[in-house]
Amino acid sequence: RSCNSKTWTINIRMGSIVQLLVLATLHVALASDFPFSVILESDPATQKPVYAVDWSFNRMNSTITFRLTVNSTGWFGFGLSPTGGMKGSDIVVGWVTTDGRAMLYDCSADGEELPTVDAKQDWETVTGYEENGCTTFIITRKWKTCDESDVDIMEETIRLIHSWSDDDPENVHLLTYHGSRRGSLSTNLLGNLANLPSLTADTKSFSISLINVTIPHDTSTTYWCSSTLLPDEIQRKKVYITKFTPLLTRHAVKYAHHAELYLCKITNRATQLGFNNKCYLNPGACSSRTLITAWAVGGSDYIYPEDIAYPIGGNTDEFVWLEVHYDNSEMHSGIIDSTGFEIFYTETPSKHEAGILAVGHMITPLMVIPPKTKSFSIYALCGASCMTNFIPEQGIHVISNAFHTHLAGIGLELSHLRPNPVCDGGYEELAPISRNLKYDFSYQQPNVLPKEIIVMPNDILLLKCIYNTQDRTNITMGGDSTHDEMCFSFLTYYPRMNLTTCASLTYLEPGSIDNVLSSEDVEMLSNDSLFEGENARNGVMNIFQKIHWNEQVVSDFQSANLKGFPRVFCESMSYEITVTQELHLPKAGCPYKITDNICNTTYSRVSSASFLEATSVFFVVLVIHMLPF
Numbered sequence: 355r356s357c358n359s360k361t362w363t364i365n366i367r368m369g370s371i372v373q374l375l376v377l378a379t380l381h382v383a384l385a386s387d388f389p390f391s392v393i394l395e396s397d398p399a400t401q402k403p404v405y406a407v408d409w410s411f412n413r414m415n416s417t418i419t420f421r422l423t424v425n426s427t428g429w430f431g432f433g434l435s436p437t438g439g440m441k442g443s444d445i446v447v448g449w450v451t452t453d454g455r456a457m458l459y460d461c462s463a464d465g466e467e468l469p470t471v472d473a474k475q476d477w478e479t480v481t482g483y484e485e486n487g488c489t490t491f492i493i494t495r496k497w498k499t500c501d502e503s504d505v506d507i508m509e510e511t512i513r514l515i516h517s518w519s520d521d522d523p524e525n526v527h528l529l530t531y532h533g534s535r536r537g538s539l540s541t542n543l544l545g546n547l548a549n550l551p552s553l554t555a556d557t558k559s560f561s562i563s564l565i566n567v568t569i570p571h572d573t574s575t576t577y578w579c580s581s582t583l584l585p586d587e588i589q590r591k592k593v594y595i596t597k598f599t600p601l602l603t604r605h606a607v608k609y610a611h612h613a614e615l616y617l618c619k620i621t622n623r624a625t626q627l628g629f630n631n632k633c634y635l636n637p638g639a640c641s642s643r644t645l646i647t648a649w650a651v652g653g654s655d656y657i658y659p660e661d662i663a664y665p666i667g668g669n670t671d672e673f674v675w676l677e678v679h680y681d682n683s684e685m686h687s688g689i690i691d692s693t694g695f696e697i698f699y700t701e702t703p704s705k706h707e708a709g710i711l712a713v714g715h716m717i718t719p720l721m722v723i724p725p726k727t728k729s730f731s732i733y734a735l736c737g738a739s740c741m742t743n744f745i746p747e748q749g750i751h752v753i754s755n756a757f758h759t760h761l762a763g764i765g766l767e768l769s770h771l772r773p774n775p776v777c778d779g780g781y782e783e784l785a786p787i788s789r790n791l792k793y794d795f796s797y798q799q800p801n802v803l804p805k806e807i808i809v810m811p812n813d814i815l816l817l818k819c820i821y822n823t824q825d826r827t828n829i830t831m832g833g834d835s836t837h838d839e840m841c842f843s844f845l846t847y848y849p850r851m852n853l854t855t856c857a858s859l860t861y862l863e864p865g866s867i868d869n870v871l872s873s874e875d876v877e878m879l880s881n882d883s884l885f886e887g888e889n890a891r892n893g894v895m896n897i898f899q900k901i902h903w904n905e906q907v908v909s910d911f912q913s914a915n916l917k918g919f920p921r922v923f924c925e926s927m928s929y930e931i932t933v934t935q936e937l938h939l940p941k942a943g944c945p946y947k948i949t950d951n952i953c954n955t956t957y958s959r960v961s962s963a964s965f966l967e968a969t970s971v972f973f974v975v976l977v978i979h980m981l982p983f
Contacts, residue, residue, distance in 0.1 A: 357406065357425050406424075407422055416498065419494040421492050427489055428520040432515075438515065439466070447529065450483060472503045476499040478495065479491065509804060511541070542799060547657070547659060553597065554596075564578065575681060577632065584673070588699075594704045595699045601696055618639070653800070661705035663706075706849060707848060714843060715842070719891045719893075719895075721839065723839060724908045725827050727823050730822075731819065732841050736856035736857075738814055741853075761795050767786055779943040816939070856924055858922045859920070861921065862879060867910055
């Protein structure tokens with residue numbers, strides 16, 4: 355049997371015409387499709403859904419509605435969890451009685467134990483019924499309930515937990531144990547457009563993908579690249595991309611870490627076109643490149659809002675470069691993959707042309723995270739000295755963001771500072787552009803902002819990446835491997851500008867950490883020539899392996915990073931890079947005040963970074979590894 359139906363049937367057993375009319379109206383509402391869905395559990399043999407969740411949300415009244423469909427006629431559990439476990443989770447338990455009554459209880463859990471029923475019941479049942487051996491419930495609640503027993507629903511990653519049984523309980527306090535029928539999955543319930551735009555009648559598509567690549571089994575990390583020309587009609591005429599769909603190979607998807615698609619300038623057809631091999635074998639093939647789209651673990655389709663599209667084509671001197679990062683840590687052999695993208699476009703010009711801006715930390719072993727640490731922060735600065743040269747006078751409108759770290763990342767926040775002479779230090783902190791303090795490496799989907807945010811030429815962007823290395827005994831360095839780390843935010847915005855990347859690297863101040871590193875070591879770490887190529891990792895490891903890490907040493911090292919000297923690298927579409935030396939990280943003299951009008955609370959955020967005391971000191975042109983590609 356299958357529960358994966360989009361058509362609603364309600365058995366009406368009422369006596370009055372009024373009740374019939376009410377239910378008829380309800381039936382029409384339920385027949386509309388829920389735009390978002392995940393499969394929480396599938397049958398291993400048939401891959402058919404066992405437990406499915408669909409949902410929709412309303413920004414006007416801050417409500418969310420779920421449709422839960424379980425291939426069972428017993429009780430079910432569905433919850434919102436901060437970590438993926440029961441502790442601290444907000445759970446609903448429901449079932450349909452033998453006489454057709456839909457029972458639903460708002461519960462919470464303090465650990466791996468029977469959930470307790472909340473004093474305040476915040477979930478409402480729209481309908482609940484059994485049909486063809488399946489149980490279906492539609493339930494709704496506010497994003498924020500002001501109930502300490504509930505989990506707030508926000509624009510960040512959340513773990514959906516689930517369980518089910520074949521038996522109905524006598525009451526909610528006598529649930530039978532679910533055994534292995536449980537699980538969790540990360541998603542962002544509010545991370546998309548509330549109403550997804552439909553593809554227009556004139557929409558066309560083309561696909562670009564690897565073709566039957568055998569994933570290498572002699573190394574854990576492989577970057578595989580392929581180059582090809584755009585379709586002939588797109589080379590001749592500019593078109594407008596409205597949607598990207600990742601093309602993933604089911605049996606190989608767990609080995610694919612991320613994929614990027616670039617637009618590159620043709621300078622040598624013989625060496626650039628037709629390449630299909632490990633990326634390092636052709637390092638200069640796409641030296642002048644612009645990111646078109648990207649996919650990472652757990653991601654799905656990306657759809658542009660109406661009136662916004664990504665322009666491409668109309669140039670016969672360009673080609674596309676597909677790069678896929680494979681993580682084959684267990685060295686499995688014989689894995690064939692064809693990862694890629696299907697690209698949907700229209701020839702009708704859009705009102706706004708979109709671009710992608712990468713903001714983050716340089717990918718270098720000099721990005722060091724201590725071991726055995728619950729929380730350590732890395733900061734990346736995109737300063738006004740970079741922004742003023744590229745952002746138009748009227749500013750850019752940011753519409754979505756995709757955060758990216760590797761396995762140790764647990765949270766990210768992109769702060770937005772604006773000059774204000776009234777504030778101490780001259781900067782006011784605005785609302786964060788994006789924030790996800792429950793980041794999950796296994797779920798990396800772009801987050802559509804609830805409203806567009808305008809970034810002006812003199813603004814500053816400050817990215818904070820938080821890491822947990824409690825399970826590691828050695829330092830973690832920046833690098834390409836999944837077990838190395840990165841710190842990036844990818845902003846989709848309009849109107850398109852010439853800036854593609856704004857990344858930074860912080861050098862420690864001599865004398866700032868004498869109890870941890872000698873002044874000679876700190877000075878050595880600021881010598882770029884000593885940390886290039888294959889010797890870079892060994893050089894950094896040799897310096898930091900002398901340290902005996904404890905809480906005080908980690909705290910001192912964190913403080914030294916905050917007091918360091920950021921160097922900001924600005925990269926244009928033509929791959930020209932300017933470098934600006936700043937004296938310190940910025941601090942907002944006027945911190946952003948978060949006001950919760952629903953629960954009547956207000957508090958000020960305290961910025962962790964130091965005040966930016968000076969502007970640019972020098973500019974140079976430099977080619978350096980900046981992005982996670």
